[in-house]
Amino acid sequence: MSAVREHFGSRLGFILAAAGSAVGIGNLVAFPVAATKSGGGAFLLVYALFVFLICLPVMMAELALGRRSDRDPVGAYRQLSGGSHLWRIPGWLALITPFMIAIFYLVVTVWILGYLIGTLRGNLDQLATEAYFLQFINSPVVFFYLVLLMFGINGILALGVKDGIERAAKTLMPMLFVMLLGLVIFVLTRENAALGLKYYLIPDFAKLNGEVVSKAMAQAFFSLSLGMGIMITYGSYMKKQDSVPGSARAVAITDTLVAFTAGLLILPSVFHFNPQIDPAELSDSSAGMIFLFLPKIFLALQDSVGYAGASAVAAVFFFLVLVAAVTSLVSIIEVPLATLRDEYCMSRKKAIYTVGLVQFVLAIGCAVSFGMADWLTQFVQLAGENKSFFDLVEIIFYDTILPLNGLLVCLFVIYKWKKINFDQELQIGDPGFAGSLSQKYINFSLGTFIPLILLLIFINTVALKFF
Numbered sequence: 001m002s003a004v005r006e007h008f009g010s011r012l013g014f015i016l017a018a019a020g021s022a023v024g025i026g027n028l029v030a031f032p033v034a035a036t037k038s039g040g041g042a043f044l045l046v047y048a049l050f051v052f053l054i055c056l057p058v059m060m061a062e063l064a065l066g067r068r069s070d071r072d073p074v075g076a077y078r079q080l081s082g083g084s085h086l087w088r089i090p091g092w093l094a095l096i097t098p099f100m101i102a103i104f105y106l107v108v109t110v111w112i113l114g115y116l117i118g119t120l121r122g123n124l125d126q127l128a129t130e131a132y133f134l135q136f137i138n139s140p141v142v143f144f145y146l147v148l149l150m151f152g153i154n155g156i157l158a159l160g161v162k163d164g165i166e167r168a169a170k171t172l173m174p175m176l177f178v179m180l181l182g183l184v185i186f187v188l189t190r191e192n193a194a195l196g197l198k199y200y201l202i203p204d205f206a207k208l209n210g211e212v213v214s215k216a217m218a219q220a221f222f223s224l225s226l227g228m229g230i231m232i233t234y235g236s237y238m239k240k241q242d243s244v245p246g247s248a249r250a251v252a253i254t255d256t257l258v259a260f261t262a263g264l265l266i267l268p269s270v271f272h273f274n275p276q277i278d279p280a281e282l283s284d285s286s287a288g289m290i291f292l293f294l295p296k297i298f299l300a301l302q303d304s305v306g307y308a309g310a311s312a313v314a315a316v317f318f319f320l321v322l323v324a325a326v327t328s329l330v331s332i333i334e335v336p337l338a339t340l341r342d343e344y345c346m347s348r349k350k351a352i353y354t355v356g357l358v359q360f361v362l363a364i365g366c367a368v369s370f371g372m373a374d375w376l377t378q379f380v381q382l383a384g385e386n387k388s389f390f391d392l393v394e395i396i397f398y399d400t401i402l403p404l405n406g407l408l409v410c411l412f413v414i415y416k417w418k419k420i421n422f423d424q425e426l427q428i429g430d431p432g433f434a435g436s437l438s439q440k441y442i443n444f445s446l447g448t449f450i451p452l453i454l455l456l457i458f459i460n461t462v463a464l465k466f467f
């Protein structure tokens, strides 16, 4: 174990760092599009219910595990299970999952960085052509941007929890809020903006079905950075006297507000570009929207604000997404670093080199699996379809293992670590919590229907993606 454990310097620092983790590419693009295509306000309502009734208790469970054990996920499960061999498995899963999710997320972030630089160099007109994307992701410059990005992220991590992660969150998150609000105000004053709001906000309950509901659940779970060991690790850096429920609520509210606000940006822009558009045509994937669709929208702004103005708006947008992605990557890469430090007594520096090197090699594997390397492009056959190495990492670790990890957290906290210990941890800094309705709800739900819902999502994904 490392000699002195680092901690966040303040409650606000923790909240901003955890919100930085939660606010990511998913919030800014995938969420608004999913909402618009799946019932507008009706989706928003279902999503909010999932965030506050299902995901929030899981977040509290993860934070409590980390704070009580003062350890990384592997150490937390080992210590709080009293050394059980069986319960080591979820600990290792909560390490491998973030390690691998970071790989494909790094690649997408590299593309964002490339698009930001492209826009700043005055190439928005090129970015707005679909052919550009394929050409860009298959060009060697991607490796250069990967090195640049990894240096930046690991540079923040090298400074430690308080001077690195917390300080970066305190600078970047307010910047993100300001850029987001600025862009929202700009697009809301464009022509036809209200049309977009109509699709985004007016509820259409007829669109809600099993698939939409499970999509909302998966989106909420991913958005709050659950099942990735992140909240266990950040929980271990929380101050001992801070309230876990209060801080978790603040993180969930911030994340949801940012996702909601992003909708006020994306949808009005789409409808300003083309008032006749059918929202069903919008791409489900964040990457499809960010790289193939949105650049066209930004370019079209040149009619009202000129080419330079349109490029400036696009640059602010790509920078906004980059900031959101970087603060998420910082949190996810911190998980394996914490394990190497806590379990293998490595120095932070040595851990950064070790993790960074392996992730660099794997990220290259993902980056070249779009055509540059044939065998990685057609890596495996799943459910009768050819999948690339990138797809495989995403399907296994993001789609499938995430809900499984969440399920294991719930079972562990309630049935192995035991409610009484969990309750004690939640009451610190929040004396009113003991005996409250909220406490009863959290205990009951985490031991019953939340793991059941996560189990159903897990089974459904396995059936859908692998067979």
Ligand code: PFF
Binding pocket: 021, 022, 023, 024, 025, 026, 027, 101, 102, 105, 222, 223, 224, 225, 328, 329, 330, 331, 332, 333
């Ligand atoms: N909440 C993040 C998002 O919505 O993008 C989830 C996440 C993904 C966190 C990848 C960290 C990360 F590296």
